[in-house]
Amino acid sequence: MFEIARYDGRKRLKGALAMSVGIALLTALYVAMFPSITEAANLDDIINSYPPAMREAFGIRTMNTIEGFLATQLYAFAWVILLGLYFAYAAASLVAGDVETEKMDMTLSLPVSRSQVLLEKFASLAVPLVVANALLPVVVFVGTLAIGEEIAMVDVLAAHALSIPYLLACAGIGIVASVVFDRASIAQRVAVGIVFAMFLVDAVVADTSLAALGYLAPMHYYDPAAILVDSSYDLVGAGILLAATVVLVLVSREFFRRKDIA
Incomplete structure (x- = not known):
């Protein structure tokens, strides 16, 4: 059992490592910059001049603390936007990619059901999910220690743990697009477009009469700033x-x- 999940998971390992290392380097850069930036200016004075919609979109509370700085500069961008789009994009090719290249015909000729194929392919996304969320807390801990700052690692771990349902939801949007469309490129564009549009809607309609529309967006339910700054777990x-x-x-x-894939 789980041969498809293991096979697809192994194929994703190299890409997951490359993505995680890239985000880790970005994290190390942000952490290293924090002391010099806070010495040069009061960041809270700067963010108070931002439009309210922008502060709401990125969950900006404060940037004068390492928690607030990372929540704004790293997690709100790299985790909520980039990784959300990455998982939607990756999931969108799970089925559509094999249908387009006619590999799905070969897979379904084996003694497996379509349900098993889809579920195991979706399960293969656990590889980038685990790799990213295992590496980054270590980088944050070592980096903050190196610059003489203290950060509540319980909150950091909680931010990563609670990001898993968010990223899975983004992947869920991608897998729906993957079975609806037979071309991977179309499925990927649709999935990425939907996730990004949801981010914009959630940011734009906040504090308006249309705020209820934001409940449809996955990012409405994941606020890394609330976790890191306020220790509030939703x-x-x-x-x-x-x-x-x-x-x-x-x-x-x-x-x-x-679906007819003949």
Whole structure:
């Protein structure tokens, strides 16, 4: 069992390592810059001049502390936007890529069901999910220690743990696109476009009469600044994201079971 998941997971390992190392280097750079930047200016005075919509979009609370600085400069960008788009993009090719190259015909000729194929392919995304969330807390801990700052590692670990439901939800959007479209490039563009559009909607409609639309966005339920700065853990939001992921995967599985790929 799980041969498909293991095979696809091994193929993703190199890319996951490259992505994680790139984000780790970016993290190390931000941490190293923090002392000199805070000495040069009061960052909170600067962010108070930002438009309210921008502060809301990136969850900006403060940047004068290492927690607030990393939440704003690293997690709100690299984790919420870049990784969210990455998982949507990666999931969008899981089925569509094999259908387009006709590899899916060979896979389905084996004694496996379509449900098993889809679920195991989705499970292969655990590789980048685990690699990224295992490496970055170590970099944050070592980096802050090196510059003489203290950071609550419990909150850092919580920020990464609670990012897992968020990233899975983004991947769930991608897997739906992957079974709807037969060309990987189209599925990827649609999935990335939807996730990014949701980010914009969540940011734009906040504190307006249309704020309820933001509830449809996965990023509405994951706020790294609240975790790192306020030590506030939205467990209900994490549960909603996990439930949404299950629904998206089940919908994609049912669509794939009925789909004609001949």
